[in-house]
Amino acid sequence: MTDFSITKAQFDLPEGMIYLDGNSLGPLPKAAKSRVAQTMSDEWGEMLITGWNKAGWMAQPTKLGDRIGRLIGAPTGHVVLGDTLSIKLYQALAAAVDLVPERKVILTDSGNFPSDIYMADGLIKALGRGHELRVIAPEDIENAINDEVAVLMLTQVDYRSGRMHDMANLTAKAHSVGAVTVWDLAHSAGALPVDVKGCNADFAVGCTYKYLNGGPGAPAFIYVAPQHVENCQPALSGWLGHEAPFAFDLDYRPGTGIERMRVGTPPVIQMAALSAALDIWDTVDMGELRAASIELSERFIKGVEATCPMLTLASPRDPEQRGSQVSFAFDQGYAAMQACIARGVVGDFRAPNIMRFGFTPLFIDADDVDQAISIIADVMQNELWRDPAYQTRSAVT
Numbered sequence: 001m002t003d004f005s006i007t008k009a010q011f012d013l014p015e016g017m018i019y020l021d022g023n024s025l026g027p028l029p030k031a032a033k034s035r036v037a038q039t040m041s042d043e044w045g046e047m048l049i050t051g052w053n054k055a056g057w058m059a060q061p062t063k064l065g066d067r068i069g070r071l072i073g074a075p076t077g078h079v080v081l082g083d084t085l086s087i088k089l090y091q092a093l094a095a096a097v098d099l100v101p102e103r104k105v106i107l108t109d110s111g112n113f114p115s116d117i118y119m120a121d122g123l124i125k126a127l128g129r130g131h132e133l134r135v136i137a138p139e140d141i142e143n144a145i146n147d148e149v150a151v152l153m154l155t156q157v158d159y160r161s162g163r164m165h166d167m168a169n170l171t172a173k174a175h176s177v178g179a180v181t182v183w184d185l186a187h188s189a190g191a192l193p194v195d196v197k198g199c200n201a202d203f204a205v206g207c208t209y210k211y212l213n214g215g216p217g218a219p220a221f222i223y224v225a226p227q228h229v230e231n232c233q234p235a236l237s238g239w240l241g242h243e244a245p246f247a248f249d250l251d252y253r254p255g256t257g258i259e260r261m262r263v264g265t266p267p268v269i270q271m272a273a274l275s276a277a278l279d280i281w282d283t284v285d286m287g288e289l290r291a292a293s294i295e296l297s298e299r300f301i302k303g304v305e306a307t308c309p310m311l312t313l314a315s316p317r318d319p320e321q322r323g324s325q326v327s328f329a330f331d332q333g334y335a336a337m338q339a340c341i342a343r344g345v346v347g348d349f350r351a352p353n354i355m356r357f358g359f360t361p362l363f364i365d366a367d368d369v370d371q372a373i374s375i376i377a378d379v380m381q382n383e384l385w386r387d388p389a390y391q392t393r394s395a396v397t
Contacts, residue, residue, distance in 0.1 A: 002288045007362040010280050018372045020347045023325045023358030026213030032276040039272035057268045067278045073195030074223050080258045085207045085220040090119045092182045092203035094235030096151040099180050103150035104131045109138040111158040149179040157187035157323030160350050162315040164323050168199040191324035193286040196223055214274035222261050229257050238263030292361035294319040296369050297326050303373035308380040325358045338390035339379045345372045349397045
């Protein structure tokens with residue numbers, strides 16, 4: 001059984017801070033400091049370029065990929081790390097549309113993360129083959145899946161509201177009409193149990209700097225289902241996805257299996273930090289984590305609604321229909337969030353009016369939730385957000 005008091009003790013959390021923003025950037029695992037220092041001094045410092053072999057740097061993207069694979073229900077050998085989430089999304093989507101060349105519709109919803117939509121639009125323009133990006137309301141997605149659709153591209157958990165799509169049901173519906181699926185797990189991996197194999201998902205991508213605690217700029221991951229991994233064509237044919245990278249052939253030949261989805265040089269130091277975080281994750285049962293997350297978020301909703309009637313719940317009320325975050329709408333949400341942060345409750349703001357709070361049982365417990373409710377109530381009841389200091393928006397909200 002997962003002991004979350006033990007996992008909490010493994011994070012370096014500032015004294016007096018209640019950190020409810022692990023859904024945006026996870027906190028620092030204490031062990032990451034020494035792991036990164038070791039990588040820099042003992043490996044980079046002493047081994048220099050021989051570290052690619054002696055320290056196993058080149059193999060890290062697939063080794064760490066398999067550890068993430070356990071958290072998302074992927075079979076061994078089907079997840080690889082590297083690059084950014086936008087790059088991995090582009091790769092997955094490009095490979096997906098090639099599997100259904102006779103169709104031209106990429107279907108997504110208006111709640112999707114804008115970057116995914118930008119990358120899809122850019123791919124369509126680059127291909128120049130007449131594809132259409134069809135963006136509809138989230139609640140209409142299931143009925144919009146028809147035999148025109150080539151690819152269903154969705155983020156499982158909405159970044160604003162936490163609303164969660166039914167991956168198994170929508171994947172089955174897509175397959176029933178001959179479409180393939182690309183799932184963005186940015187707000188799912190490390191937040192709730194995911195079963196890409198059991199759901200028969202075709203492709204999935206995600207980041208490691210949110211719930212997985214890999215640190216700012218930590219690499220993204222991509223999953224390719226067994227039935228596609230030897231046949232999908234990488235649109236970004238980088239040298240490390242080549243069959244023989246160090247043969248330096250001028251002609252590209254894709255590598256075997258998931259290796260073909262590699263692009264550029266692995267971020268060795270960042271992967272060291274991620275490996276320390278995954279040491280914690282290796283001890284976590286995802287079912288137990290989900291149960292604890294629901295308990296914390298339900299406690300939070302009840303407390304905030306009892307004390308802050310001016311805030312409107314913007315997340316699904318049914319915990320089975322949302323991820324591991326809770327959002328409230330408030331017209332002065334940015335200023336209110338800044339006032340909360342100034343008092344030690346750290347969440348974030350998403351335009352136009354969403355105050356967003358993440359619940360990560362690895363380092364948040366019931367006492368933290370109760371303290372957060374008390375501070376938020378003080379900010380809202382006494383309109384502390386009206387202070388001019390909280391009105392000017394920073395570049396990152």
